[in-house]
Amino acid sequence: MxxxxxxxxxxxxxxxxxxxxxxxxxxxxxxxxxxxxxxxxxxxxxxxxxxxxxxxxxxxxxxxxxxxxxxxxxxxxxxxxxxxxxxxxxxxxxxxxxxxxxxxxxxxxxxxxxxxxxxxxxxxxxxxxxxxxxxxxxxxxxxxxxxxxxxxxxxxxxxxxxxxxxxxxxxxxxxxxxxxxxxxxxxxxxxxxxxxxxxxxxxxxxxxxxxxxxxxxxxxxxxxxxxxxxxxxxxxxxxxSDDVKNTVVIPYLSMHGSIQKFVDRFVRKLQEKGIDARPFDVVTADIGNMAMALIDAATIVIASPTMLSGVHPKIAYVAYLANVLRPKAKFASVIGSYDWGGREVDVLSGLLGNLKVEMIPPVLIKGDGREEDLKGIDDLAERISQKHRSINL
Known part of the structure; x- marks a missing residue:
């Protein structure tokens, strides 16, 4: 001192x-x-x-x-x-x-x-x-x-x-x-x-x-x-302010590689549409960097495998953190991977109750997914692009 x-x-x-x-x-x-x-x-x-x-x-x-x-x-x-x-x-x-x-x-x-x-x-x-x-x-x-x-x-x-x-x-x-x-x-x-x-x-x-x-x-x-x-x-x-940027923050966790593949594709599709896509692997990411990104982001998309019919604890932690911080995002969605079923979307929706966001329909894919399943990721990127344009981003 x-x-x-x-x-x-x-x-x-x-x-x-x-x-x-x-x-x-x-x-x-x-x-x-x-x-x-x-x-x-x-x-x-x-x-x-x-x-x-x-x-x-x-x-x-x-x-x-x-x-x-x-x-x-x-x-x-x-x-x-x-x-x-x-x-x-x-x-x-x-x-x-x-x-x-x-x-x-x-x-x-x-x-x-x-x-x-x-x-x-x-x-x-x-x-x-x-x-x-x-x-x-x-x-x-x-x-x-x-x-x-x-x-x-x-x-x-x-x-x-x-x-x-x-x-x-x-x-x-x-x-x-x-x-x-x-x-x-x-x-x-x-x-x-x-x-x-x-x-x-x-x-x-x-x-x-x-x-x-x-x-x-x-x-x-x-x-x-x-x-x-x-x-x-x-x-x-x-x-x-209430102003947001043309940014999508993507907290994700991949247990067997499926979610990683989905997120990589999602990020590419968003970038092709001129959207700033920021993925964060919640296992290794600096949570402070993710919190900073959340300040301005228009959209949050959480990507997670189903675990014990719900979500992985690290994803639950990130969802809880976002819910407590209440960033000014306008939209949110989920990309999920499952094997035999579960309540992943319900669990995450419950954890995000404080966010005043419009929920965009989730993309849920069984296992690694087939090509026609993966097109749901492309459709989600397009819907987000349309939402961003609707608020002049």
């Missing part, structure tokens, strides 16, 4: 987690992640904005000591999840005079989750302010990105918007700012795909809420700081 200056009397205290390979024990992290805390020094008060994951508490304490802070007056807790709030109890031991600044819901969570004493809170309201001497903090409630209590903090004089999980990215790096835009945006999209996709409506509302603030810097609590805020706000506007 290291202390880096953002502006005069404003510092980043970043704990890089280079070795973290999974986030929420779900999505692979090829570039690790970071937990970012911030210190703002006013003439009268000193503020710590967010803390870090409990596993990095010692690094945060060392950095606070390196700043030679004899006091912290306020600990602003923008989000109560433990990777941002988990170090608060130890910081309160160091700075017992500090008050924990949060909203009513945040107080409820922090009391329960990290056992902050009731008498340590300063509860703020939406658009409330704190003057710390030459610097003013304004609190902007941005709920459901991705918890109900989350808020952002606007440092008026320095035009910095601290956003916690909002606009974050999973990347461990020594770069303070998002200078490698391609790399950072890929990490930001992976981050968005894991936790933000189900909250598109709230994200759109919160983007509208912050748009009239004159901020030059966005400082999230994961990943790099944006000196070009429009880069990430435009991306969030795109990702959270």
């Amino acid at each position: 290291s202390v880096q200056k953002i502006k005069e009397d404003v510092f980043s205290l970043r704990a890089n987690d280079w070795d973290r390979t999974l986030f929420d024990e779900l999505i692979p992290l090829p570039d690790g992640t970071s937990y970012n805390a911030y210190v703002v020094k006013g003439k009268n008060k000193i503020v710590l904005i967010d803390t870090v994951d409990p596993r990095k508490t010692k690094e945060l304490i060392d950095d606070l000591k390196s700043l030679d802070l004899h006091r912290i007056d306020y600990i602003v807790s923008q989000h109560s999840e433990q990777d941002h709030s988990g170090s608060i109890p130890e910081i309160l031991k160091m700075y017992p005079m500090a008050e924990v600044v949060t909203n009513k819901k945040g107080k409820e969570f922090l009391t329960e989750l990290v056992k902050v004493p009731e008498d340590k809170f300063l509860v703020i309201e939406d658009m409330g302010t704190i003057d710390i001497g030459g610097k003013t903090l304004k609190f902007i409630f941005t709920p459901w990105v991705h918890w109900p209590e989350t808020f952002s903090t606007y440092l008026e004089e320095d035009k910095i918007l601290f956003t916690c999980d909002f606009f974050g990215s999973h990347i461990a790096t020594n770069d303070l700012f998002a200078t490698n835009e391609g790399k950072v945006m890929e990490a930001a999209k992976r981050y968005y795909s894991e936790i933000m996709v189900p909250f598109r409506t709230s994200i759109r509302s919160n983007l509208q809420k912050i748009k009239d603030f004159d901020f030059e810097i966005i400082a999230p609590s994961h990943g790099c700081i944006y000196q070009n805020p429009k880069m990430i706000t435009d991306a969030y506007s795109d990702w959270s």
Whole structure:
């Protein structure tokens, strides 16, 4: 961890987690992640904005000591999840005079989750302010990105918007700012795909809420700081919109080669029609890459053999994940292979109940299939092409 200056009397205290390979024990992290805390020094008060994951508490304490802070007056807790709030109890031991600044819901969570004493809170309201001497903090409630209590903090004089999980990215790096835009945006999209996709409506509302603030810097609590805020706000506007791309995502699993053959043919037929086809073998694929592809896809087609009259557990897992994330796809279908029968389509349809999609009739083929059976795959590609054209893709 290291202390880096953002502006005069404003510092980043970043704990890089280079070795973290999974986030929420779900999505692979090829570039690790970071937990970012911030210190703002006013003439009268000193503020710590967010803390870090409990596993990095010692690094945060060392950095606070390196700043030679004899006091912290306020600990602003923008989000109560433990990777941002988990170090608060130890910081309160160091700075017992500090008050924990949060909203009513945040107080409820922090009391329960990290056992902050009731008498340590300063509860703020939406658009409330704190003057710390030459610097003013304004609190902007941005709920459901991705918890109900989350808020952002606007440092008026320095035009910095601290956003916690909002606009974050999973990347461990020594770069303070998002200078490698391609790399950072890929990490930001992976981050968005894991936790933000189900909250598109709230994200759109919160983007509208912050748009009239004159901020030059966005400082999230994961990943790099944006000196070009429009880069990430435009991306969030795109990702959270109802617009989809001419893309079909195809999670598949092949036990004996039949499904692999069907998927290969299906991908070729879609590509011939100018459709971006993205197959993912669920046994070996990076689920994070698949989740990123799901953000924009117009159609999802799950391809699976029948197993014990249902579906393979890995396919069930992917269907469950898609159902939880609720991507904005418009259409869905199934390609199945069976030997003697089963309820594969019924099982998958049940697992996808949260998706607001039009179900296109499935293609079910016995064994390897005959040529006339395989033409059903061609017909499915054509139906999808027609559906995509119907919404002007």
